[in-house]
Ligand SMILES: Nc1ncnc2c1ncn2[C@@H]1O[C@H](COP(=O)(O)OP(=O)(O)OP(=O)(O)O)[C@@H](O)[C@H]1O
């Protein structure tokens with residue numbers, strides 16, 4: 001039953017470009033995938049270690065700029081440039097992770113916001129490197145041997161693979177003693193330390209992996225839109241990521257992906273349905289309803305419901 | 318300095334909080350394989366001593382030597398790795414995790430899987446996870462919570478949460494276990510269970526340092542009792558001798574502790 005559902009779901013994902021028809025829908029699917037990677041990344045910190053990073057666009061933007069600059073200025077091929085983007089974002093995550101040790105809670109939030117602010121300022125003002133507010137056009141699309149992945153249909157599969165890989169990384173971590181250490185830090189840090197969980201090590205590790213994934217998301221974005229500007233550092237992107245994680249269900253594996261699909265598709269659907277003012281209102285009302293009725297997020301609510309149904313069935317038998 | 322290759326030696330331990338002296342130069346030893354209790358009225362400095370020994374606060378003065386090596390400046394997790402594990406006076410579990418997951422966190426140091434092993438999904442990982450799950454099961458049975466494995470820790474009644482804490486601490490495989498009022502707030506029957514467990518833990522070769530207000534529990538299990546008052550050791554010895562010590566009687570009557 002469960003495996004059958006999973007196979008159907010996989011089949012739908014794998015054949016999406018063939019029956020979706022409208023390229024605009026495919027664009028939405030690609031963006032949902034990129035945001036899926038970002039939400040998975042944020043969830044590692046927010047959902048598992050319990051640290052709120054409100055500067056997550058910094059890692060996203062560093063990834064986007066690094067990959068774009070490596071291909072444009074140093075003429076690296078796209079794949080190594082993307083790896084470079086992941087590596088540099090990971091390094092930034094290490095830095096923020098080290099800071100997080102001394103500063104927790106509200107201070108950590110402030111540090112992450114400031115970090116994003118600083119990186120954003122660099123992108124605007126270091127004209128020679130980044131081209132400032134004008135941005136970097138002409139970022140090349142990746143190619144697989146002779147085949148360019150410039151077409152949306154092809155890029156969709158690249159993003160799908162990236163989502164699958166990110167999910168796998170998160171799932172493996174979460175299912176291991178490393179993931180349990182993350183959770184322990186969120187749940188009760190002094191108790192975690194008392195049984196030998198090294199706070200420094202695991203917070204830094206979570207920050208590095210999270211930043212690396214976000215950097216990968218940034219690289220995917222850069223080579224998809226083939227244009228990078230300081231807009232990648234917009235605070236709204238961070239807010240969107242937080243909404244996706246919280247609405248989908250933080251601290252669950254599927255939650256961020258559900259949130260990413262929903263909150264990428266929703267604004268687009270609203271845009272088609274109504275005028276600008278009503279869009280914002282409808283978005284806000286829906287968010288309020290979600291928070292009010294499903295405070296722990298969509299996925300935990302579904303899991304609880306399914307569990308209740310299963311129990312009821314067993315009771316009947 | 319006291320040379321005690323096997324046990325714990327605390328010498329001249331002092332802790333100040335601003336102007337308040339919580340511990341004013343305390344020295345005592347815990348011999349390996351024994352149950353040693355620290356008693357004393359509220360505010361005597363018992364928990365402060367635990368915090369200093371396990372690295373949760375840095376003493377103003379003094380030295381703590383465990384198995385021949387000083388613990389000065391080590392973080393709590395590093396001290397745990399050397400075999401000293403403590404419980405907390407206030408109930409302290411991983412609230413939204415199941416009982417099994419609580420204990421699995423306790424088993425953290427027994428796992429060996431590193432970041433790369435986990436990412437690559439190495440096969441020996443599954444073997445290790447299965448072994449850890451078996452260990453967790455055995456520990457849960459040991460504290461008598463076999464019927465609660467899958468429950469969320471915060472949903473358990475108070476007494477059972479304290480047993481979860483005990484299982485978590487034991488999971489870290491301590492050679493020295495520090496228990497801060499494990500019987501506080503428990504019923505007589507629950508306290509009997511706890512004192513039985515403490516004896517069994519010692520039988521497994523674990524040295525126990527116990528802080529407890531319940532005199533029946535303390536006198537029943539301890540080999541040695543240390544009495545603290547206002548941050549100083551006022552008596553030390555076998556339970557019966559300590560109970561009869563005039564200064565101990567005065568301390569308890571005087572402060573209505
Ligand atoms: N973090 C702290 N900051 C300031 N003062 C503290 C702190 N922790 C403890 N104290 C003070 O140090 C003294 C010793 O406290 P401690 O908690 O060690 O006592 P205790 O013997 O464990 O008492 P109880 O039996 O009530 O648990 C008390 O006067 C207490 O108010």
Ligand SMILES: [Mg+2]
Pocket residue numbers: 363364365406
């Ligand atoms: Mg105390």
